Structure formats: C-alpha cells, structure tokens
Amino acid sequence: MKRRLLLALAMMAGLVCQAQTQAHAAQRELVIGVEDLEYYPLYAMRDGEYVGAMREIVDAFARAKGYKVTYRPLPIKRLYAELVGGGIDLKMPDNPNWGTDVKAGLKVAYSKPMVSYIDGVLVRPGSVAKPVEQFATLGTVAGFTPYAWLDRVKNGTVALKENPRMELLLRQTVVGHVEGAYVNVAVAHHVLNSILNMPGALVFNPMLPHSRDFYYLSSVKHADVVAEFDGWMKDNAxxxxxxxxxxxxxxGGN
Structure with missing residues (x-):
C-alpha cells in the first residue's frame, strides 16, 4: 500500500512538473506583429522571411532570454487592430505618437528607444530650393502619417497622395507626379541606391518640415517583456x- 502511494505521488509530481514545463514553454513564445513593408535596412519581408536591423536586435534578445519569436507581417491598419485586440503579443515598430485614436483608453507599454530616425521630404535635386509654401502635393506610403505636415494637409493647403509601396512612391516623385515624398530618409536612400538603381535622383531637404524621433517595441499584453527587453538593451548597448x-x-537619423 505504501509503495503504491509513493508511486502515485511520484507520478503526480511528474505530471505537475510536466505541466509547469509546458506552461513555462508557452510563456516563452512571443508573436510580434510587424509591418508588411519594404523598409530595409530597418525591416522588410524577403522570400517570406522578416529581415533587417530591428529583427536582428530582437533575435539577439530572444536568444539571450530564451524566447521563441514568431514575426507576423500585417498591413499597418490591421496591425493596430491586432495590437488592440490582443492578437499579437508585441508590435514593432511603434511610437507613442502613432495611432493615438486607435489606442485611446488602452494602457500601452513602450520600450526604451530602439532606433532613431528622420522622416522628411525627398525632392528632385532641381526642386531643393522650393519653399514649403509652394508645395501642393506630398506623397506617402499608405498608412503612414506625415505628422510634420498635418496642419497643411488638414487645412487643404497640401494634398496627400498615398502609395502602397516605397519604390512606387519614389518613382512617382522622380517623374514629378508628386512634388515630394515624405519618407524615412535612411530607407529611401537605400531603395534609391540598391533597388531602383537611381542614386542621387532624390535628395533630402532639411529645410522642409520633418520629424526626428525613435522606433519602439510596444505591448498591451506584456509590459513585463517590454521591461525585460529594456534591461537587456541597457546591458547590451x-x-x-x-x-x-x-x-x-x-x-540620416542622428
């Protein structure tokens, strides 16, 4: 009888241990929602794989802390819906100034800054002296908000024209369909030089309204993971x- 009791207790302990291990393993899996955009060298989808500097940073964190990360590429508007609805564990990139209407009433945890950037206007070299007052059209990638130009867009001074892809937007700017492209400066130069083979076709005009800011990691569900990521970034600067x-x-972001 005693032997059977000990055997039963051992089996129960084994089952509890197994359950704890499985629960722990489940806790270490993270789904990160990312933008399904060509935004290299920051991030991009290549042959079904999410690549770029931001993935490399998170992958290094995951290896150090034992997380298994799945990157889920989504259109920008859907990405916000998944963040708010809990369909993803974290969103990358994010910024406290983005999607404020969608995030209203939610407690969103943001990491310390991951990457600095400039969002500004690229123009044809011959138009670099054109003042902001003479701009009538501005191009952006669909889903992105040109915060530095919002007042002019809202009052109708400048018409905003969206394009689904960065390459198409830059081509439109080169041929004059829009007067300028409001984009991430580092990404745009990479696309011009490495994808479109048009080095120097557009230049950044720092005299026009632009934004200097940072990309962050965010979460509605896992403030603890965000805090852990912050600690890791500090220790591995x-x-x-x-x-x-x-x-x-x-x-171009410093």
Whole structure:
C-alpha cells in the first residue's frame, strides 16, 4: 500500500512538473506583429522571411532570454487592430505618437528607444530650393502619417497622395507626379541606391518640415517583456549599436 502511494505521488509530481514545463514553454513564445513593408535596412519581408536591423536586435534578445519569436507581417491598419485586440503579443515598430485614436483608453507599454530616425521630404535635386509654401502635393506610403505636415494637409493647403509601396512612391516623385515624398530618409536612400538603381535622383531637404524621433517595441499584453527587453538593451548597448551600424539603420537619423 505504501509503495503504491509513493508511486502515485511520484507520478503526480511528474505530471505537475510536466505541466509547469509546458506552461513555462508557452510563456516563452512571443508573436510580434510587424509591418508588411519594404523598409530595409530597418525591416522588410524577403522570400517570406522578416529581415533587417530591428529583427536582428530582437533575435539577439530572444536568444539571450530564451524566447521563441514568431514575426507576423500585417498591413499597418490591421496591425493596430491586432495590437488592440490582443492578437499579437508585441508590435514593432511603434511610437507613442502613432495611432493615438486607435489606442485611446488602452494602457500601452513602450520600450526604451530602439532606433532613431528622420522622416522628411525627398525632392528632385532641381526642386531643393522650393519653399514649403509652394508645395501642393506630398506623397506617402499608405498608412503612414506625415505628422510634420498635418496642419497643411488638414487645412487643404497640401494634398496627400498615398502609395502602397516605397519604390512606387519614389518613382512617382522622380517623374514629378508628386512634388515630394515624405519618407524615412535612411530607407529611401537605400531603395534609391540598391533597388531602383537611381542614386542621387532624390535628395533630402532639411529645410522642409520633418520629424526626428525613435522606433519602439510596444505591448498591451506584456509590459513585463517590454521591461525585460529594456534591461537587456541597457546591458547590451554595444551589441545593439553594432547591429545598427552594420545595417546602416540610423543613417540620416542622428
């Protein structure tokens, strides 16, 4: 009888241990919602794989902390819906100033800044002296908000024209369909140089309204993971810098 009791207790302990292990394993899995855009060197989808500097940073964190990360590419508007609805664990990139209407009433945890950037206007070299008062059209990638130009867009001074892809937007700007492209400066130069083979076809005009800011990791569900990520970034600042430098992620953003 005693032997049977001990055997039963051992089996129960084994089952509890197994359940705890499975629960722990489940806790270590993270689904990160990402933008399904060509935004290299920051991020992009290549042959079904999410690549770029921001993935490299998160992958290094995940390896160090034992997380299994799944990157889920989504259109920007759907990405916000998934963040709010709990369909993803974290969103990357994010910013406290983005999607404020969608996030209203929610407690969103944001990481410390991951990558700095400039969003500004690229124009044809011959138009670099054109003042802001003479702009009538501005192009953006669909889903992105040109915060530095919002007042002019809202009062109808400038017409906003959206394009689904960065490459198409830049081509439109080169041929004059829009007067300027409001884009991430580092990403736009990469696309011009490496994808479109049009180096120098457009230039950043720092005299026009632009934004200097940062990309963050965010979560509605896992403030603890965001805090853990912050601690890891602080302890591995040189590694994070090396990744950003290797990709050229902050070119034009400092």
């Amino acid at each position: 040189q590694l994070v810098k090396d990744i950003k430098d290797r990709f050229g992620a902050e070119k």
